[in-house]
Amino acid sequence: MAAxxxxxxxxxxxxxxxxxxxITTPIPRVTEVPAARERARxxxxxxxxxxxxxxxxxxxxxxxxxxxVSSEELAVAAGVNSAKLRKDLSYIGSYGTRGVGYEVxxxxxEIERILGLTRKHSVAVVGIGNLGHALANYGGFPGRGFPVTxxxxxxxxxxxxxxxxMPVEHIDDIPRVCAEREVSIGVIAxxxxxxxxVCDRLVSAGVQCILNFAPVVLQVPDxxxxxxxxxxxxxxxxxxHVARRADNAAVLAEANGRAxxxxxxx
Amino acid sequence: MAAxxxxxxxxxxxxxxxxxxxITTPIPRVTEVPAARERARxxxxxxxxxxxxxxxxxxxxxxxxxxxVSSEELAVAAGVNSAKLRKDLSYIGSYGTRGVGYEVxxxxxEIERILGLTRKHSVAVVGIGNLGHALANYGGFPGRGFPVTxxxxxxxxxxxxxxxxMPVEHIDDIPRVCAEREVSIGVIAxxxxxxxxVCDRLVSAGVQCILNFAPVVLQVPDxxxxxxxxxxxxxxxxxxHVARRADNAAVLAEANGRAxxxxxxx
DNA sequence: TACCGCTTGTGAACGTGTGCACAAAGTCAG
DNA sequence: CTGACTTTGTGCACACGTTCACAAGCGGTA
Ligand SMILES: NC(=O)c1ccc[n+]([C@@H]2O[C@H](COP(=O)([O-])OP(=O)(O)OC[C@H]3O[C@@H](n4cnc5c(N)ncnc54)[C@H](O)[C@@H]3O)[C@@H](O)[C@H]2O)c1
Ligand SMILES: NC(=O)c1ccc[n+]([C@@H]2O[C@H](COP(=O)([O-])OP(=O)(O)OC[C@H]3O[C@@H](n4cnc5c(N)ncnc54)[C@H](O)[C@@H]3O)[C@@H](O)[C@H]2O)c1
Numbered sequence: 190m191a192a193x194x195x196x197x198x199x200x201x202x203x204x205x206x207x208x209x210x211x212i213t214t215p216i217p218r219v220t221e222v223p224a225a226r227e228r229a230r231x232x233x234x235x236x237x238x239x240x241x242x243x244x245x246x247x248x249x250x251x252x253x254x255x256x257x258v259s260s261e262e263l264a265v266a267a268g269v270n271s272a273k274l275r276k277d278l279s280y281i282g283s284y285g286t287r288g289v290g291y292e293v294x295x296x297x298x299e300i301e302r303i304l305g306l307t308r309k310h311s312v313a314v315v316g317i318g319n320l321g322h323a324l325a326n327y328g329g330f331p332g333r334g335f336p337v338t339x340x341x342x343x344x345x346x347x348x349x350x351x352x353x354x355m356p357v358e359h360i361d362d363i364p365r366v367c368a369e370r371e372v373s374i375g376v377i378a379x380x381x382x383x384x385x386x387v388c389d390r391l392v393s394a395g396v397q398c399i400l401n402f403a404p405v406v407l408q409v410p411d412x413x414x415x416x417x418x419x420x421x422x423x424x425x426x427x428x429x430h431v432a433r434r435a436d437n438a439a440v441l442a443e444a445n446g447r448a449x450x451x452x453x454x455x
Numbered sequence: 456m457a458a459x460x461x462x463x464x465x466x467x468x469x470x471x472x473x474x475x476x477x478i479t480t481p482i483p484r485v486t487e488v489p490a491a492r493e494r495a496r497x498x499x500x501x502x503x504x505x506x507x508x509x510x511x512x513x514x515x516x517x518x519x520x521x522x523x524v525s526s527e528e529l530a531v532a533a534g535v536n537s538a539k540l541r542k543d544l545s546y547i548g549s550y551g552t553r554g555v556g557y558e559v560x561x562x563x564x565e566i567e568r569i570l571g572l573t574r575k576h577s578v579a580v581v582g583i584g585n586l587g588h589a590l591a592n593y594g595g596f597p598g599r600g601f602p603v604t605x606x607x608x609x610x611x612x613x614x615x616x617x618x619x620x621m622p623v624e625h626i627d628d629i630p631r632v633c634a635e636r637e638v639s640i641g642v643i644a645x646x647x648x649x650x651x652x653v654c655d656r657l658v659s660a661g662v663q664c665i666l667n668f669a670p671v672v673l674q675v676p677d678x679x680x681x682x683x684x685x686x687x688x689x690x691x692x693x694x695x696h697v698a699r700r701a702d703n704a705a706v707l708a709e710a711n712g713r714a715x716x717x718x719x720x721x
Numbered sequence: 722t723a724c725c726g727c728t729t730g731t732g733a734a735c736g737t738g739t740g741c742a743c744a745a746a747g748t749c750a751g
Numbered sequence: 752c753t754g755a756c757t758t759t760g761t762g763c764a765c766a767c768g769t770t771c772a773c774a775a776g777c778g779g780t781a
Binding site: 232234237238241242244245246266267268303304305306310312319320322323324326327329330333334335373374397398400404406412414416418419420421422423424425426427428429430431432433434435 | 498500503504506507508510511512532533534569570571572576578585586588589590592593595596599600601639640663664666670672678680682684685686687688689690691692693694695696697698699700701
Binding site for chain 4: 259260261275276278279283285286287288289290291
């Protein structure tokens with residue numbers, strides 16, 4: 190019951206539908222706004238994540254006084270293939286100048302617009318333990334348009350205590366506080382058993398995006414976006430590579446007999 | 456030409472070529488992997504990450520007293536498609552019984568073997584600030600075969616202070632301590648400007664896997680595996696979805712004929 | 722033993738993402 | 752104005768990952 194599987198992204202929107210693009214809008218600004226919206230749907234998830242990386246690199250370049258960058262420069266700085274970078278940028282439009290490159294300021298503006306960073310996203314952290322403290326004290330989020338505006342916990346000893354310059358609230362106040370402060374992103378840093386219940390509360394309070402640090406699979410309605418950060422999985426993936434490497438080394442040593450480096454000549 | 460190792464993480468990348476031009480190829484071009492380990496190498500990266508998730512779910516089931524599971528049960532618990540789960544499991548062998556399912560204990564053992572969890576992986580954390588403290592105090596890693604055996608920082612006020620039951624060492628001692636304690640995974644939780652230098656030290660000390668929390672692209676030799684956890688990127692991806700959702704809603708509202716509340720007009 | 726229902730394991734289709742290579746489009750020097 | 756040079760933007764082929772669908776195999780049952 191209450192079946193709610195299938196996180197298949199609802200393809201409910203008609204792809205070929207000629208969205209009201211020809212309808213004139215009172216907006217005298219860029220004429221491509223509707224097109225941009227259509228495009229936003231088509232940006233691959235992986236590309237979106239990379240755009241965020243490009244944005245940070247570009248910000249660093251701008252602070253360093255750079256006016257323009259070529260795709261090659263930016264690609265090296267971001268650690269990707271330059272062709273991939275250009276394709277990623279092409280998803281959001283054509284803002285480069287052939288023979289020259291991209292204007293840093295323009296690119297920053299466009300990426301921020303696509304990522305929805307033109308408005309601030311209020312963040313609430315739930316579970317002010319080890320990790321919650323670190324997140325609350327971290328200065329990197331507010332500086333990037335993600336002000337942490339609320340902290341929640343169940344522990345009565347913690348409620349009311351200021352952390353990172355902000356008092357911890359009780360989780361029973363999630364609905365009220367989230368509404369008041371227009372929280373759009375909820376961060377879950379509670380112990381695993383509490384995560385689903387906390388998630389449900391956040392969702393009920395209207396939070397549409399969840400960043401989950403607890404190692405559990407959250408069940409959410411279709412309209413809520415969840416991203417999970419699972420450090421144990423990261424470590425285990427690294428472990429896999431260690432093991433693979435060790436195996437390869439063993440096999441190679443065995444196969445090579447006495448030969449060490451160099452190519453296998455047959 | 457030279458074999459190009461793809462990027463591991465979703466975003467994190469390890470560019471094979473440094474900033475200099477692509478003049479030479481210092482890569483000795485190691486031989487291809489023989490058949491036996493070909494299987495391990497053939498497991499898709501995405502599947503490896505999911506195997507780690509299955510493992511955790513299975514552990515929970517085992518504690519709960521379950522003896523066997525079907526692919527359907529396990530898939531639901533892990534939040535994936537059952538076909539995908541079976542394919543993932545098929546990469547590591549055929550350990551199921553048709554008509555019955557999988558024996559929990561067997562599956563746990565096999566996944567642990569493939570992920571290299573049969574031996575412990577000593578972890579060192581560098582940068583004992585907000586995040587480093589949280590990681591050092593976290594009990595979930597040692598319990599899963601990843602004992603944190605060393606903590607490093609530059610801050611003289613921090614060196615010698617016990618954190619999570621372990622004294623912080625100075626980063627100058629990285630080579631000695633990492634060798635003594637056979638550290639195989641290094642976690643970087645320093646400010647971004649220090650990350651590359653710290654990474655270089657770890658690599659020099661023989662650490663082959665790095666988990667990086669600093670929002671920078673690390674340059675490492677080919678034989679070192681890097682995974683990046685970038686919380687700012689996670690938030691920005693969520694922001695993108697919020698924006699897309701808002702745009703879609705706006706378009707729909709517009710299409711419905713009447714602007715609703717608070718939309719930017721003129 | 723023969724049958725039946727259930728679940729695995731996998732071949733194949735499909736969709737998504739990546740990388741190459743090049744025409745198009747711009748700059749700049751003369 | 753022309754021509755040489757640089758860099759973008761993208762069509763295309765390929766690789767990777769996901770999903771479907773079903774034969775193969777197993778346990779239980781008569
Ligand atoms: N600390 C880390 O480095 C780390 C690493 C990886 C994963 N995690 C995960 O992050 C989560 C938090 O880790 P932690 O080390 O901060 O744990 P912690 O025990 O230090 O903190 C948990 C906090 O959540 C609060 N809490 C408990 N139940 C709650 C509820 N129902 N509602 C609200 N708050 C509640 C507790 O009072 C406590 O303050 C865990 O799920 C853990 O597995 C942590
Ligand atoms: N705290 C968070 O929640 C959070 C979230 C996202 C990303 N990050 C990233 O994680 C990293 C750490 O964040 P934090 O909040 O813990 O920072 P922090 O400033 O609290 O801690 C940094 C620690 O690193 C130490 N350090 C500085 N230079 C060093 C060096 N060369 N070698 C070794 N140690 C050195 C400092 O002494 C300090 O103890 C940063 O890169 C940050 O961007 C943190």
